[in-house]
Amino acid sequence: MDRRTFSKMLAGLMTGSALPTHLQAKTPLGDQVSFLKALEEKPWLLGYLGTRETELHANLHIVSGRVPSDLRGHFLRNGPAQHNLGPDRFAHWFDAPGMVQRFTFADNKVTHHGRLVETARNVTETKAGRIQFLGFGTHGHDLTSGGSADGQNTGNISLINHAGELLALWEGGSPHIINPETLKTEGRKSWSAETQGLPFGAHPRVDKDGSMWNLGYSVNPAALILYHISADGQLLQTHVIPQTATPMIHDFMITATKIVIVAPPYTSSNTTDKSFIDLFEWRSDKPTQVLVIDKADLTNVSQIEFDPFWVFHFGNAYDIGTSEIGFDLALHDDPGFMTKDAFAVMDGSWDGAASAASRYVQARINLKSKTVSLDKAPEFGQVEFIQTDDRENLSSHRHALMLAQPGSASVFGFNRLVLVDRNTGNASSFDVSETEMLEEHLIIPKPGNERAFWIIGTALDWQKGKTSLSIYDGMHLSDGPIMKAEMDLALPLGLHGTFIQAAGG
Ligand SMILES: [Fe+2]
DSSP states (O other), X not given: OOHHHHHHHHHHHHTTTTSOSOOOSOOOOOOHHHHHHHHHHOGXXXXXXXXXXXXXXXXXXXXXXXXXXXXXXXXXXXXXXXXXXXXXXXXXXXXXXXXXXXXXXXXXXXXXXXXXXXXXXXXXXXXXXXXXXXXXXXXXXXXXXXXXXXXXXXXXXXXXXXXXXXXXXXXXXXXXXXXXXXXXEEEEOOSOTTTTTOOOOSOOEEOTTSOEEEEEEETTTTEEEEEEEXXXXXXXXXXXXXXXXXXXXXXXXXXXXXXXXXXXXXXXXXXXXXXXXXXXXXXXXXXXXEEEEETTEEEEEEEEEESOOEEEEEEEEEEETTTEEEEEEEEESSTHIIIIXXXXXXXXXXXXXOSSOEEXXXXXXXXXXXXXXXXXXXXXXXXXXXXXXXXXXXXXXXXXXXXXXXXOOOSSSBOEEEEEETTTOOEEEEEOOTTEEEEEEEEEXXXXXXXXXXXXXXXXXTTTTEEEEEEEEGGGGGGOOSEEEEESSOOOOOXXXXXXXXXXX
């Protein structure tokens, strides 16, 4: 990208134009009273109550099994946590200040520490005890974006450990550097003066050589931004793809040779409206666009159109010869989860029916015929948070792990772990109890064994009021956890995590 384009983009963002600043509408905040009343009737809403603490130290009691002695390191999770500030409540599940929850495995034991991601916004609003700024789906009292994209940054979506730094990521602003030992936030991450403050998405992809690709999207100016950062943390390349109407794009994929961007027809018309989500409109009459970009020449782009669908997350992607790409995704019919359900759990009105189906899909892009084929697996029910084994990154992966909700539950959450063997078509699964809601689980390679892995993740038991942490043997998922530990508190349901192997572990 040339310097002028960059400067123009930066100027747009720094004046806060990513969100409108002069709004007349009544402030739509959440409602603590309605939520607490609903919580009495629907105790599973505990997962969306939130914490008022900025730091948490919970006791973990092992209730079954033991921590494997060769499992050593930090399992870290991020997610919106402080759903209430003073008398205010965020209206949307994605809005609250992020909190990192760290579970440390060492010497057959596991310990916990949680701490607020100290973005400028989170520190200001937590101290003030009020929701001040515009957010993803909530209007703060001041109806202002805070002066820049980072003025709204809650750092609450995901984490990545790259080039020796642990980064807390958000959708539309800068990553924040987190000290993995103290969980203290050590400032915003910037790779260059030119890219400082530009949107940097929550789902970077790590290449075979350890370099990291990422995507950001900007509403005003309307553009997609690609980043390529070396394994040692140097900015190698940036590339801007101008848009006429910016699509909301939460995740993307890379293969050994390509970058794949899927742009659903949920686009910003950039009108003066209320919150970020209100800038976007679902256009079911428009196609989902698939952009396939040559890594070696970012200006070489193939474009394929497909019937409209929405997607938050992809699994692994890989080249099949030179003209096909295979990948997994959780395909949603439309963005109803985000535009309806994620509001309804925050005011407690969610009534037990998902707004949109989300299905596990094995997909193929054919670049010669310019077609996309989708092999849907409706038998698993609602699915999300698809994971693969990092050792199979960018190759035709054998396993896909996901959370599922077969459809019988009346709570807003997942209660089944499913591991699909893509080679055989078989799946193994494990159901947690009816009073538990699963959070994202990760595949953790077992040291010294090329194929074996653990599955690690958390769940909230809303009846007990406790979050638990479980370890499963990946080859024997249906046998249940080989270790389960319960905390003496209920953590807010979060989003994404990562695992940092202990040195020598
Ligand atoms: Fe995500």
